[in-house]
Amino acid sequence: EAQVTQNPRYLITVTGKKLTVTCSQNMNHEYMSWYRQDPGLGLRQIYYSMNVEVTDKGDVPEGYKVSRKEKRNFPLILESPSPNQTSLYFCASSPRASEYNEQFFGPGTRLTVL
Amino acid sequence: DAKTTQPNSMESNEEEPVHLPCNHSTISGTDYIHWYRQLPSQGPEYVIHGLTSNVNNRMASLAIAEDRKSSTLILHRATLRDAAVYYCILRRLGAKLTFGTGTQLKVEL
Secondary structure, eight states: OOOEEEEOSEEEEOTTOOEEEEEEESSOOSEEEEEEEETTTEEEEEEEEEETTEEEEOSOOTTOEEOOSSSSBOOEEESSOOGGGOEEEEEEEESSSOTTSOOEEOOOEEEEEO | OOOOBOOSEEEEETTSOEEEEEEOTTOOTTOEEEEEEEOTTSOOEEEEEESSSOEEOSSOEEEEOTTSSEEEEEESSOOGGGOEEEEEEEEOSSSOOOOOOOEEEEEEO
């Protein structure tokens, strides 16, 4: 089944403890992206990747890192999480970075930073 | 990115058609009109997209005004499973999706 998977789905952690949220897609997509969703602010893009080894900042990149070593994986790294990073995170992928391709979203990761 | 305006919420009865409006008066000639929806506790899901002509797929229809300053997503027979937040998004060159606050659709028996 074609899909985007994220792990973990739920995570509670403490301030400053490094964590990684994994994202994987099995559709051979070139484009991948991370979003966060907060009440009243909607979904906002954190980082995106046009292809392997090519990444760039989205609208809210502060406090996050990403890497794209393989086409299928696009992990989101929080080196020193803070409470304002408590949010619902979505990974998405698309065949290419074009304005007419549909994006496929993962199921989401709910992160709480205490 | 060009801005879209949608009603905050709409209600419909099950098995009736639903017309979800979107205004995008500052749309440019190369902007594609996309619709996504987000069911409770799920990630956004692609619904449909178009550029100038009306579009149909298995989920919905998209009617685009002749001047492209507005569009309407049409669900032909709403079901309880269609209750979701519907987002109208304009996309230019590149893949970035800029989500607004969308329209919360409530479907009642």
